[in-house]
Amino acid sequence: MIVHPTPSQTTLSDPPTMAAPVPSRTYKDVAAVQALRARRWYVVMGVMLLLTCGAMVGCLQFGAHRLTMAEIWSALTFSSAGMDDVASVIIWDIRFPRILMGLFVGASLAITGAALQALVRNPLADPYVLGISSGAALGATIGLALGLGAIVGGFGLPLFAFIGGGLSIVLVYGIAASQGQLPMHQLLLAGVIVNAVCSALMMFATSILNPASLYRVVLWLMGTLSAPSIPMLIGIGVCLLIAIALLLRESQALNLLAVGEDAARSLGVDSVRVQRTVFLVSAVLTGAVVSVSGMIGFVGMVIPHLVRILCGADHRLLLPVSALGGGILLMVADTVARTVVAPAEIPVGVITALIGGPFFIYLLMTRKYRFFA
Amino acid sequence: MSQEASVSAVDSPLPAFEVRQLSFRYDSLRSHSSGDRSAWVIDGMEFTVHQGEIIGVIGPNGSGKSSLLKLLTKLVEPQEGTIRLFGSELGALTRESISRQVAYMPQDLSFDFPFSVLDMVLMGRYPHRRGGLWNLVGWERQEDLAVAEEAMAQTDVRHLANRMIATLSAGERQRVLLARALAQAPRVFMLDEPTAHLDLNHQLDVCRILQQVHAQLQMTVLLVSHDINLASQYCDRILVMKQGGLVCIGPPQDVIHPQVLSEVYGCQVLVDAHPDTGLPRVSLPSQNHHQVSVVTTTY
Numbered sequence: 123m124i125v126h127p128t129p130s131q132t133t134l135s136d137p138p139t140m141a142a143p144v145p146s147r148t149y150k151d152v153a154a155v156q157a158l159r160a161r162r163w164y165v166v167m168g169v170m171l172l173l174t175c176g177a178m179v180g181c182l183q184f185g186a187h188r189l190t191m192a193e194i195w196s197a198l199t200f201s202s203a204g205m206d207d208v209a210s211v212i213i214w215d216i217r218f219p220r221i222l223m224g225l226f227v228g229a230s231l232a233i234t235g236a237a238l239q240a241l242v243r244n245p246l247a248d249p250y251v252l253g254i255s256s257g258a259a260l261g262a263t264i265g266l267a268l269g270l271g272a273i274v275g276g277f278g279l280p281l282f283a284f285i286g287g288g289l290s291i292v293l294v295y296g297i298a299a300s301q302g303q304l305p306m307h308q309l310l311l312a313g314v315i316v317n318a319v320c321s322a323l324m325m326f327a328t329s330i331l332n333p334a335s336l337y338r339v340v341l342w343l344m345g346t347l348s349a350p351s352i353p354m355l356i357g358i359g360v361c362l363l364i365a366i367a368l369l370l371r372e373s374q375a376l377n378l379l380a381v382g383e384d385a386a387r388s389l390g391v392d393s394v395r396v397q398r399t400v401f402l403v404s405a406v407l408t409g410a411v412v413s414v415s416g417m418i419g420f421v422g423m424v425i426p427h428l429v430r431i432l433c434g435a436d437h438r439l440l441l442p443v444s445a446l447g448g449g450i451l452l453m454v455a456d457t458v459a460r461t462v463v464a465p466a467e468i469p470v471g472v473i474t475a476l477i478g479g480p481f482f483i484y485l486l487m488t489r490k491y492r493f494f495a
Numbered sequence: 496m497s498q499e500a501s502v503s504a505v506d507s508p509l510p511a512f513e514v515r516q517l518s519f520r521y522d523s524l525r526s527h528s529s530g531d532r533s534a535w536v537i538d539g540m541e542f543t544v545h546q547g548e549i550i551g552v553i554g555p556n557g558s559g560k561s562s563l564l565k566l567l568t569k570l571v572e573p574q575e576g577t578i579r580l581f582g583s584e585l586g587a588l589t590r591e592s593i594s595r596q597v598a599y600m601p602q603d604l605s606f607d608f609p610f611s612v613l614d615m616v617l618m619g620r621y622p623h624r625r626g627g628l629w630n631l632v633g634w635e636r637q638e639d640l641a642v643a644e645e646a647m648a649q650t651d652v653r654h655l656a657n658r659m660i661a662t663l664s665a666g667e668r669q670r671v672l673l674a675r676a677l678a679q680a681p682r683v684f685m686l687d688e689p690t691a692h693l694d695l696n697h698q699l700d701v702c703r704i705l706q707q708v709h710a711q712l713q714m715t716v717l718l719v720s721h722d723i724n725l726a727s728q729y730c731d732r733i734l735v736m737k738q739g740g741l742v743c744i745g746p747p748q749d750v751i752h753p754q755v756l757s758e759v760y761g762c763q764v765l766v767d768a769h770p771d772t773g774l775p776r777v778s779l780p781s782q783n784h785h786q787v788s789v790v791t792t793t794y
Binding site: 380 | 598608
């Protein structure tokens, strides 16, 4: 019954004539395409870095006290008469750390959002979807409720938040992982469940807080970048750099996973390892960021979409550009937040939504973005 | 050169797949302690796929066709039995080495993310990538682009290279996916319903491309299809499955038989000869067709 095939057996009509194997001009085309792709990466990254630097310098100008470019220049180059003049103090002690914090936090939220959207193949995913942020918020609230917010030299709140975030990472992972696999729908569900439970517990905790602590919790939840300490800055910066390196290493695997998990595995992607890496990196980075800045919404979800509209979905470009874009958005938003009603401040989350929302709508309506097609 | 060719022709090549006593079930929380075999998705299958063959896998819904393809690519692993890929035990091969030999085109791909066609085709080069610290993000080399471009030319999507995948028609997408699989430079092509939801013209495109690839690169092709006529026209042998078991495997003339099909699908079918090729052609009887046993066939 089994017959070895002969080619003639299979042909329906004349077999189509094949193109000659790679005409010589193709080589030039290929070189051009490759040069274009590589050049595009460097050009886009270069532009983004320039924009970032420009945004930093621009943001240094604004605040309760408007500085001139000359003052900024002399402070940045240490050429002013004394290091203790007002401009130097404002820039080096107040604005620069805060701007840097905005850059780090915005970059962390955006790169995490971009990676998670690919991982769970859901355009609505953001860093808070994993439930880590609620765990951190619960931790911070408990710390405040116990009156321990100010211990360890002002690190009490972030410390409690980070412990809460860490515990919820363990919890979410424990619920989602089964038989050495990490099914994505289960991860999303686990995140939603942990979110709900932590929110409920936090509401209970806030209901028994005294008004002063309650006010601090509410402020913290709205998200703020004020007065970061140097160790915090260094901590977040190091976390961010490690996360960028680890996520970039998986960026091509994320491309494949975004198209389909079985197809990605058939192309040699160790999907469980990639999923575990991306989940853990995102979760830890989110936990760290939420601990120091509270919950700043919008950046993590919308920046990746903006970048996809402008640069496409290739995560090798999307991830680093999202990071810089998120950093820029948060720096600018925070500058607006601390300037418009100076010396008071608007919660920065309000500004990110007010700047980003209309811009996103504009892009959606003017460009063909087919994510929700 | 001719000497080499004759030598390789004399050597009987290793079969692409040797499947022995293959059984598989999806793990569930229910216990399987009893001797009940109905939970098995694949139940004791045995067959051999020779190099350079086009094999069509047919069978009713839920007969285990897709699971069989997943087993053959080690996307899932069997509880019992062995699979040999070109002579080596599939279970012992790494994901990466399998991915350099077998291209798998599943049905359920997502086109939501705005990848360009070139992005998509270059993904096929993933198994051949060179990593390292100096190339953290994994950019393709010139050679990868050359392979991708040739693949795109073969499936006639080169002019679409910069288009977003979401903006393409179903037929164009399928050709892009074929290009992606070609860029993978495999020895075996596995396709799950490659012509589903395509109009006639695009079905023909896909089949032509598969024939080209088969003829030019001596590629072994396994395709799951609900379209028995298509399988009959293009496949060297047809593998018929029912309830996780192998019913029969053989050339279309032997396998596509009214008795086999009515037993497998549980409904009456008419089989006659294709006007062009003489290969078997299947039709469903009309509603007032009561002559169950009268079937026009040349076999």
